[in-house]
Amino acid sequence: MPPSPALRRPLIGYGLLAAASLCLPLLTRDTYYVDVATTILMNLVLTMSLRLEMSTGQLNMAHISFLGIGAYASTLLVMRGGYSFWIAMWVAGLVALLCALPIGSLALRVSGPYYFLITFAFSEVVRLIFNNFFVGWFGGPSGLVQIPKPDPIRMPGLQLTFAGKVELYYLMCALFLVAAAVLVRLDCSRFGLITNAIRQSDLLAETLGVRVFRGKLTAFALGSFMAGITGAFFAHSHQVLHSSDFGLEPMVLLVVFTVIGGAGSVWGPVVGTVVLTVVSELMREFHHYETLVYGAVLILIMLLMPEGLISLPGKLDRLLRRGGGGEAEAMGVGVAP
Amino acid sequence: MLNGFTLALVYALVALGLTLIFSIFEIINFAHGEFYMLGGYVTYLGFAVAGLPYLLTLLLAIVVVGLVGLVSERLIFRHLRGKTLNAFIVSLGLLWVLQAGAQLSFGVLDKSVPSAFAGIIRLGGLIISVERFVVVLAAVGLIAVLYAFLQWTRLGRAMRAVAQDPDGAALQGVNIEVVSMVAFAIGCALAGSAGGLLAPLFAVSPAMGALPVVKAFIMIIIGGMGSLPGAVVGGLLLGTVEGLGSLFFSSAAVNVLGFLMVIAVLLVRPRGLFGAA
Numbered sequence: 001m002p003p004s005p006a007l008r009r010p011l012i013g014y015g016l017l018a019a020a021s022l023c024l025p026l027l028t029r030d031t032y033y034v035d036v037a038t039t040i041l042m043n044l045v046l047t048m049s050l051r052l053e054m055s056t057g058q059l060n061m062a063h064i065s066f067l068g069i070g071a072y073a074s075t076l077l078v079m080r081g082g083y084s085f086w087i088a089m090w091v092a093g094l095v096a097l098l099c100a101l102p103i104g105s106l107a108l109r110v111s112g113p114y115y116f117l118i119t120f121a122f123s124e125v126v127r128l129i130f131n132n133f134f135v136g137w138f139g140g141p142s143g144l145v146q147i148p149k150p151d152p153i154r155m156p157g158l159q160l161t162f163a164g165k166v167e168l169y170y171l172m173c174a175l176f177l178v179a180a181a182v183l184v185r186l187d188c189s190r191f192g193l194i195t196n197a198i199r200q201s202d203l204l205a206e207t208l209g210v211r212v213f214r215g216k217l218t219a220f221a222l223g224s225f226m227a228g229i230t231g232a233f234f235a236h237s238h239q240v241l242h243s244s245d246f247g248l249e250p251m252v253l254l255v256v257f258t259v260i261g262g263a264g265s266v267w268g269p270v271v272g273t274v275v276l277t278v279v280s281e282l283m284r285e286f287h288h289y290e291t292l293v294y295g296a297v298l299i300l301i302m303l304l305m306p307e308g309l310i311s312l313p314g315k316l317d318r319l320l321r322r323g324g325g326g327e328a329e330a331m332g333v334g335v336a337p
Numbered sequence: 338m339l340n341g342f343t344l345a346l347v348y349a350l351v352a353l354g355l356t357l358i359f360s361i362f363e364i365i366n367f368a369h370g371e372f373y374m375l376g377g378y379v380t381y382l383g384f385a386v387a388g389l390p391y392l393l394t395l396l397l398a399i400v401v402v403g404l405v406g407l408v409s410e411r412l413i414f415r416h417l418r419g420k421t422l423n424a425f426i427v428s429l430g431l432l433w434v435l436q437a438g439a440q441l442s443f444g445v446l447d448k449s450v451p452s453a454f455a456g457i458i459r460l461g462g463l464i465i466s467v468e469r470f471v472v473v474l475a476a477v478g479l480i481a482v483l484y485a486f487l488q489w490t491r492l493g494r495a496m497r498a499v500a501q502d503p504d505g506a507a508l509q510g511v512n513i514e515v516v517s518m519v520a521f522a523i524g525c526a527l528a529g530s531a532g533g534l535l536a537p538l539f540a541v542s543p544a545m546g547a548l549p550v551v552k553a554f555i556m557i558i559i560g561g562m563g564s565l566p567g568a569v570v571g572g573l574l575l576g577t578v579e580g581l582g583s584l585f586f587s588s589a590a591v592n593v594l595g596f597l598m599v600i601a602v603l604l605v606r607p608r609g610l611f612g613a614a
Contacts, residue, residue: 106604109604113359113363114558114607116425117365117558118600125597125600128593128596131589132589252429256429260426288437289441291433291436291440295431295437296434297430298427298430299430299431299434302417302423303416306420
């Protein structure tokens with residue numbers, strides 16, 4: 001059955017993304033680049049799921065905490081419980097989901113800047129718990145070390161090990177492709193329409209019979225579940241955990257990637273994460289100047305392109321067509337009442 | 338306990354600036370702590386390097402940081418009124434620019450500023466160092482000046498009007514552009530004054546703004562975002578709770594306590610203790 005026209009463009013985008021991520025290790029086997037690419041894919045799951053939550057108009061500053069909850073949960077299950085990584089990974093996602101339901105139910109009672117700040121408070125509480133409490137479990141300020149890599153898969157006729165960087169890259173790639181498929185499909189589903197309606201006007205959406213709170217909580221829980229599973233991968237590929245991995249700094253980077261790319265589109269986080277990671281890798285040797293230039297670039301992009309980098313093609317298009325009849329149409333405001 | 342009170346009072350200055358800017362722009366300025374840091378460095382340059390009198394340096398810190406705030410409002414923040422998300426990213430960018438700028442100009446190491454005042458004061462059984470006394474006095478004085486300005490001057494009234502209802506204020510002939518510009522500058526100057534006041538007590542470093550700005554966030558959430566009395570009360574409340582908490586709990590638990598207060602306040606009274614409904 002051919003895909004409906006509404007799904008054609010997302011399908012093409014997804015196909016390109018899948019092809020690019022699957023072929024990447026064919027271009028280089030340099031462990032450094034493979035490492036960077038793995039981090040990009042990991043961040044992509046995080047930014048794309050963060051954008052799912054942001055599509056309801058709420059910026060969740062505790063998103064990184066669910067990465068942490070998943071990471072610690074899976075580590076403890078494997079190291080203390082003796083479970084296989086392949087079980088612990090899913091349980092990690094479930095634990096993150098179970099933590100997300102009460103936290104989300106409480107936090108989503110407020111919105112706007114208040115939601116931003118209450119989730120920030122939650123994330124700090126979670127980080128401080130990892131850092132200072134239950135030291136016997138979470139390792140306290142020194143964190144957890146010597147976390148084993150994912151167990152090998154042995155089946156008749158097939159043996160997969162995950163000792164090397166490239167194998168880990170493909171594992172992350174598989175996780176990413178599943179998560180991205182779900183998120184892209186959701187974006188052009190009924191649920192995507194609901195989240196968009198909530199963002200544009202939650203009051204109006206509610207009067208039209210949209211269950212606003214349930215929509216927000218569903219996005220929150222699903223985003224947290226994805227972050228939790230990514231956390232399991234994070235723990236077992238890095239093999240060390242520290243509470244600062246789940247603090248304000250990495251969280252801020254996720255928000256920057258998402259918003260600079262453009263939170264309005266499902267592809268925005270992809271553009272933002274890839275472009276900014278590559279840019280900061282290229283500037284790495286400039287040290288302090290890197291931060292300086294990076295900061296200045298953020299300011300400029302936000303002032304010139306408030307909708308993010310994803311709006312650049314549309315802007316250029318409009319610029320080229322200026323004077324023609326297409327301008328109002330391209331702006332999408334032609335027949336606004 | 339008394340030291341905690343001094344700190345809370347100075348951090349309340351940072352919080353006042355943050356809440357003043359929020360009340361006009363409806364944005365959360367994450368770079369606010371960097372204006373505090375700039376105030377610290379102006380004091381370091383003026384007092385420790387150039388050898389100017391301390392109080393003159395403090396004044397200098399207020400003026401210089403206020404001017405930097407003014408410039409950043411004109412160039413950047415005036416385009417971001419009400420755009421919380423974009424303003425967040427932009428203020429992060431500014432934070433990185435200012436921090437990297439400080440690292441490039443002064444190095445990453447702490448710079449110590451000598452004590453401005455020696456000696457102690459005995460009040461009955463209470464012993465207070467003159468230095469802390471001056472800090473408390475200056476902080477209270479600045480809060481009083483800000484209050485008088487907002488309460489009784491024309492510009493101050495206009496500022497409160499814009500905070501309440503920008504459209505209504507504009508209809509009454511208030512020049513919103515000017516008022517916003519001045520409010521942003523004053524907000525930054527307050528952070529700068531806090532940096533100047535604490536520089537002799539702690540060392541100055543490029544990353545020194547992180548802690549006060551987090552404390553200031555907690556204070557303005559407790560007090561109600563955009564409420565100036567709320568910022569002061571929130572500051573004193575946080576200082577008291579942390580002071581009392583540190584008698585019974587570890588410092589990590591006290592930090593958790595502050596954030597739990599934030600969560601509790603936002604759930605029970607989302608607009609804070611003094612916030613408008």
